[in-house]
Amino acid sequence: MERPLIFITNDDSYWAKGIQLLIKLMSNIGDVVVVAPLTQQSGKSHAITTIRPLRLKKMEEREGYIGYACNGTPVDCVKMAFSIVFKDRKPDLVVAGINHGSNASINTIYSGTMAAVFEGCAEGIPSIGFSVDNHDVEADFSHCSSFIDKISKDVLEKGLDEHICLNVNFPQDEIKGVKVCHQAKAYWNERFLERKDPMGFSYYWLTGIYNCRDENNRADHIAMKDGYCAITPMHVDLTAYKVIEDYKIRFE
Amino acid sequence: MERPLIFITNDDSYWAKGIQLLIKLMSNIGDVVVVAPLTQQSGKSHAITTIRPLRLKKMEEREGYIGYACNGTPVDCVKMAFSIVFKDRKPDLVVAGINHGSNASINTIYSGTMAAVFEGCAEGIPSIGFSVDNHDVEADFSHCSSFIDKISKDVLEKGLDEHICLNVNFPQDEIKGVKVCHQAKAYWNERFLERKDPMGFSYYWLTGIYNCRDENNRADHIAMKDGYCAITPMHVDLTAYKVIEDYKIRFE
Numbered sequence: 001m002e003r004p005l006i007f008i009t010n011d012d013s014y015w016a017k018g019i020q021l022l023i024k025l026m027s028n029i030g031d032v033v034v035v036a037p038l039t040q041q042s043g044k045s046h047a048i049t050t051i052r053p054l055r056l057k058k059m060e061e062r063e064g065y066i067g068y069a070c071n072g073t074p075v076d077c078v079k080m081a082f083s084i085v086f087k088d089r090k091p092d093l094v095v096a097g098i099n100h101g102s103n104a105s106i107n108t109i110y111s112g113t114m115a116a117v118f119e120g121c122a123e124g125i126p127s128i129g130f131s132v133d134n135h136d137v138e139a140d141f142s143h144c145s146s147f148i149d150k151i152s153k154d155v156l157e158k159g160l161d162e163h164i165c166l167n168v169n170f171p172q173d174e175i176k177g178v179k180v181c182h183q184a185k186a187y188w189n190e191r192f193l194e195r196k197d198p199m200g201f202s203y204y205w206l207t208g209i210y211n212c213r214d215e216n217n218r219a220d221h222i223a224m225k226d227g228y229c230a231i232t233p234m235h236v237d238l239t240a241y242k243v244i245e246d247y248k249i250r251f252e
Numbered sequence: 253m254e255r256p257l258i259f260i261t262n263d264d265s266y267w268a269k270g271i272q273l274l275i276k277l278m279s280n281i282g283d284v285v286v287v288a289p290l291t292q293q294s295g296k297s298h299a300i301t302t303i304r305p306l307r308l309k310k311m312e313e314r315e316g317y318i319g320y321a322c323n324g325t326p327v328d329c330v331k332m333a334f335s336i337v338f339k340d341r342k343p344d345l346v347v348a349g350i351n352h353g354s355n356a357s358i359n360t361i362y363s364g365t366m367a368a369v370f371e372g373c374a375e376g377i378p379s380i381g382f383s384v385d386n387h388d389v390e391a392d393f394s395h396c397s398s399f400i401d402k403i404s405k406d407v408l409e410k411g412l413d414e415h416i417c418l419n420v421n422f423p424q425d426e427i428k429g430v431k432v433c434h435q436a437k438a439y440w441n442e443r444f445l446e447r448k449d450p451m452g453f454s455y456y457w458l459t460g461i462y463n464c465r466d467e468n469n470r471a472d473h474i475a476m477k478d479g480y481c482a483i484t485p486m487h488v489d490l491t492a493y494k495v496i497e498d499y500k501i502r503f504e
Contacts, residue, residue: 045298046361047325053447053455073299075362079442079458109298109370109488110327118361122439151503158502163437164492180500182491185415187374190331195305203305206331231503233492236361239434240416240487248432250410251403251483 003064004030004156007091007120009077010099011041011112012137014059014069018098021141022130025148026095027064029156033091034067035081037074037112042101044073044112056080074112078119093156094120098141098148099131104169104220104230105184105212114167118236121165126155128166133224144170147178147229160233167232169224176227183232184219186212255316256282256408259343259372261329262351263293263364264389266311266321270350273393274382277400278347279316281408285343286319287333289326289364294353296325296364308332326364330371345408346372350393350400351383356421356472356482357436357464366419370488373417378407380418385476396422399430399481412485419484421476428479435484436471438464 006026010019014036026032035056049072060067068085070077074096082090096116103111113129120127130148132141151168160166167183188208197203212221223230258278262271266288278284287308301324312319320337322329326348334342348368355363365381372379382400384393403420412418419435440460449455464473475482 040303043300043302045296045300045327045367047297047299048295048362048458050295050458051292053457054444055453055455076458079460080444080456083442083444084456106374106488108490109367110300115297115361122358154503161492161495161498164495167490178504180496180503182493182496183489185489190335192306192332192335201307203307204332204336205305206300206302206328208331231499233495233499234490235492236358236490237435237437238360238419238486238488238490240413240485241434243413243416243485244432244434246413247483247485251406251432252430 004092005089006030006032006093006095007081008032008034009036009074009096009116011037011044011074012100013037013040016100017137018100018141022095022098025145029152031064033085035070035077035085037077038069038071041073041112043110045110046075046115047073049073049076054080056084074116075119078116082123091125093152094125094127095130095152097130098144100137100139101131101135102133102169102224103129103131103167104224105186106188108167108183117165121163126160128152128155128168130168132170132172134172143175147175163235164233167234169220169230171224171227174227175229179218179223179228179230181218181220181223181230181232184212184214184221186210186214186221256344257341258282258284258345258347259333260284260286261288261326261348261368263289263296263326264352265289265292268352269389270352270393274347274350277397278404281404283316285337287322287329287337289329290321290323293325293364295362297362298327298367299325301325301328306332308336326368327371330368334375343377345404346377346379347382347404349382350396352389352391353383353387354385354421354476355381355383355419356476357438358440360419360435369417373415378412380404380407380420382420384422384424386424395427399427415487416485419486421472421482423476423479426479427481431470431475431480431482433470433472433475433482433484436464436466436473438462438466438473
């Protein structure tokens with residue numbers, strides 16, 4: 001039987017420790033193609049590159065593995081992969097990560113990793129994003145390996161519902177089990193750090209404080225902080241259906 | 253009575269024709285503060301700038317108007333506005349646009365304009381994005397003026413439900429009326445245009461063909477193409493609630 005074809009990308013770059021573990025894990029399951037950003041692309045969300053051309057560089061090719069780096073965003077990587085690399089055979093699974101840092105709650109919308117997952121989903125391929133609540137670039141994510149293996153094999157075997165993808169977030173340390181969650185209600189309270197350049201002009205660094213306003217233990221951020229692997233099924237429909245009937249009366 | 257304070261941003265830049273009309277319209281309603289990108293930021297989605305510092309430059313100040321330009325993304329503009337400009341008094345309304353090009357359907361997730369609207373919404377301020385189905389930088393959007401005026405006044409007066417914002421998309425020409433819609437199911441079929449540089453190496457330009465897979469006349473893209481002003485109420489919760497119970501059985 002033909003080995004499954006697995007496409008891997010991320011936003012932390014081709015060189016990140018997280019993607020290296022994901023490549024190792026997926027290579028146990030199938031053949032792997034990577035198209036990942038050349039440079040760090042955290043917080044790039046669904047950004048696409050239209051005002052400058054893109055490059056795609058083959059980094060490595062060996063039995064069961066081809067790796068490319070792209071000088072664009074995570075979404076550019078997925079679009080290039082499907083348009084240029086996967087001409088003859090589409091992948092059976094798209095996985096992104098393992099992200100250095102949580103993509104639970106509001107972080108989903110800023111995340112380049114999750115944007116790549118939504119792109120895979122839009123291509124009609126079962127797609128999963130894996131993230132760990134640990135930003136350290138040297139972090140060891142091996143406590144997640146057996147969960148990633150199991151979830152990936154399950155999705156490869158049974159697929160996912162149409163237009164649905166998974167946002168999987170792991171705690172920093174020991175994992176108590178799995179909880180299927182909803183996106184936690186949360187926001188960032190921004191603080192810009194002001195500094196002066198050598199000419200005396202102000203410049204600002206974006207920083208922020210995370211605020212969770214959800215208390216439900218089925219909210220992804222809460223479940224993750226409680227030590228669970230939080231699986232949130234997602235889609236790209238942002239419609240707030242609950243107000244539609246009221247707003248018809250109000251605006252039409 | 254104090255005039256309302258209205259915050260305006262966009263993704264087409266401080267210099268775009270669309271934002272100039274929006275400034276004119278909002279100045280009839282209240283005092284206006286603009287923080288808009290210095291350069292074109294279309295397709296930047298929720299991207300935030302963290303690997304380089306940001307600058308904020310006051311461009312113009314006159315009675316009832318202050319305009320700033322920022323060297324970041326639309327989301328950076330909103331975060332800087334709320335963190336640096338609106339220290340004493342928060343705005344009463346956030347409006348973004350008028351975008352040159354539709355932000356209906358899947359375009360919502362790539363749009364810098366709509367990302368700015370979601371940021372305003374996360375700050376707890378009623379927020380609206382206005383877009384016209386016309387990419388021409390010289391396009392005349394004056395056929396939308398009376399609708400923008402009416403919707404903005406309505407939202408200023410009555411507010412919006414908590415965590416809900418509006419994505420308003422206008423047709424290119426005559427407007428038949430208003431329809432409250434859902435986000436149309438659609439996707440982009442990417443085509444990368446390959447060219448050779450003077451050294452003979454390949455580079456690629458991102459292009460694509462839009463595919464709508466929705467036929468409902470309440471889908472925003474369809475309503476807009478039918479000549480209606482399509483108002484889609486939105487929120488930033490990407491959870492696919494309909495599969496949660498099934499996935500608990502499957503993954504837990």
